[in-house]
Amino acid sequence: MAEAFRGEVYQKVDAKARVSIPAAFRRILEADDPATTESSRPRVYMVYGGKARAFVECYSKRGADQLAADIEAMDMGSPERTRAERDLISRSVMVEIEPDGRIVLPARVREKMGFTGDIPTSAEAAFAGFTNRFRLYRREVYDAELAADEDDDIDPLTLVGRHKRPV
Numbered sequence: 001m002a003e004a005f006r007g008e009v010y011q012k013v014d015a016k017a018r019v020s021i022p023a024a025f026r027r028i029l030e031a032d033d034p035a036t037t038e039s040s041r042p043r044v045y046m047v048y049g050g051k052a053r054a055f056v057e058c059y060s061k062r063g064a065d066q067l068a069a070d071i072e073a074m075d076m077g078s079p080e081r082t083r084a085e086r087d088l089i090s091r092s093v094m095v096e097i098e099p100d101g102r103i104v105l106p107a108r109v110r111e112k113m114g115f116t117g118d119i120p121t122s123a124e125a126a127f128a129g130f131t132n133r134f135r136l137y138r139r140e141v142y143d144a145e146l147a148a149d150e151d152d153d154i155d156p157l158t159l160v161g162r163h164k165r166p167v
Contacts (some may be wrong), residue, residue, distance in 0.1 A: 049091025
């Protein structure tokens with residue numbers, strides 16, 4: 001990964017379900033997905049699986065390949081691997097980014113975000129950076145999640161390093 005996905009950005013979703021990917025996020029997607037003979041446009045891999053999730057998890061090409069490799073390292077036939085494959089691989093879609101930086105949200109992604117039927121003129125998406133990926137929410141859902149987040153008086157910096165992945 002060239003850079004980490006950082007920050008929160010709100011973008012309008014138009015009546016045709018088009019949304020602009022924030023420029024900083026596009027630069028990462030471009031860097032992690034060099035042009036090939038198959039596609040000259042950068043791609044975003046959108047995971048809409050997981051019943052408890054109110055968001056779509058988005059990866060660059062490199063991030064999606066790493067996720068697939070991590071799942072392939074799991075025990076073949078285990079219930080955990082089967083669920084990970086179903087919710088993170090089968091229930092995902094690759095979308096090419098248009099030259100103007102927009103994508104059309106696929107039907108399953110719109111459904112996951114709660115955009116069913118006609119999209120209101122006030123519709124917005126929230127892009128939230130999570131280092132190697134970003135989450136895409138309907139703005140009201142993201143704002144509600146933030147409002148419900150309890151402030152437990154723990155300094156977030158004290159959490160860094162508590163749970164490291166084995167090397």
